[in-house]
Amino acid sequence: MYAPTPSDWRDANRARWDERVPIHVASDFYDLASFRDGKEALRDFEIDEVGDVTGRSLLHLQCHIGLDTLSWARRGAAQVVGLDFSEPAVETARGLAADLGLTADRAAFVAADVYDAAEAVPDRAYDIVYTGTGALNWLPDIQRWAETAASLVAPGGFLYVAEFHPLTDVLDDETGSRVLHDYFARDAWVDTSPGTYADLDADTVHNRSVEWQHPVGEVVTAIAAAGLRIEFLHEHDASLFPRYGSLRRDEQGYYRFPTDRARIPLMYSIKASRPG
Template identity: 60%
Template structure:
């Protein structure tokens, strides 16, 4: 379903949607905050391997939600700043930092992602990180790329681990046939009761809007702001059951038939020019 509202109105609907889901996510086994407090790893192995050692690096996490991944990087030695448009999410992240003793290595700011340079500091970061399920909530991918470039120090890196845009257009049951136009750039507004962390939860603010950015859109936006693409890698697992046909494998989901796979996630690194 397409919506006639302005981007500002649609983003505000999304904010209400996410604000309501913060307590659901905080209490869920999906996020397992108790496990994280006890020392469990929050980040995928491939992300740790690809980004490498972050000890004493300044890392900005855009669209950080409740701060689990942000604090995961802090636990690996980074000084982190998390930013999200949901004030309840930022309060949860701040509390989690205190609970885990990571508050001296972290700060969290409630703000729109496009205001990140003003809120977090121009050229203040060695790494800008964006994790799973973030870019589809942004109406303007080119403005996002300019924001990333504005945050990075000379020689700094963007590291992105994201759902593959192909997952936006495949059928929800099997993830095997094309159900929507891959090349459309129209906003898609839909009704989404509950949450991926608890499908049975009773919720009120169920209207959500996503913007589809193709892999080419994302790579081109990053290149256009002068960042050098280091790699783009595609992955056959995803951290939630995007399609009913996927099967769980070591806390991740994948296609059951290894001979008929499609990409479910991708990761990308790009670096800013050194002075």
């Protein structure tokens, strides 16, 4: 249901995420035992597009329980910092870092709102500012987000964004072939669905969430207006979960449409740099 932004949107979303942290920790979806044993959490296109992170500093905005953040540390980043507004998520991430033998100077986690990141993180500039999938839809003001993220990119560094394509929220859930919603909608989307993507049948209490749809052009424009140079915008024909009933899981673990039907972008990625 589309509606004007409710005044309690942040509190509602935080309560929802706080409640789901222990569910995610226990889920097969995140499979923390395998992650501790070395299983890769990053997607192959992210690894290729971000490139070698050896010796670099990396800030992960909206990091949840920190699997992606810690994966960059495993790949050689000299320092990673994860930020999330959920205290239980940050505490879980700190525990995972300790399990991996990563000290606070290698992997630190901060509990703060993403809009307050510039004041909350330990340093004021990072070689790489990263944000992973399922992050931007929780933010009402994409211009403010872009300004915040850009302000934390060091000279010669870059911002990297990987996200679900907003077109996917316009189409019907069953087939992904019929347009049902407005791509350019500006109102908030208020949902009350129980459970979580990591466990659809989980018994949950805090089920109200408030989200926003940000067209790709709006995101790119906001990043450019914040002073970064767009290096690329890539669209991907795969998703990380079965967004539509017609998607099929491939050998790499991605979900794609069958080969006999036309494809649409299901995800996108952006790299934007600050001149040295």
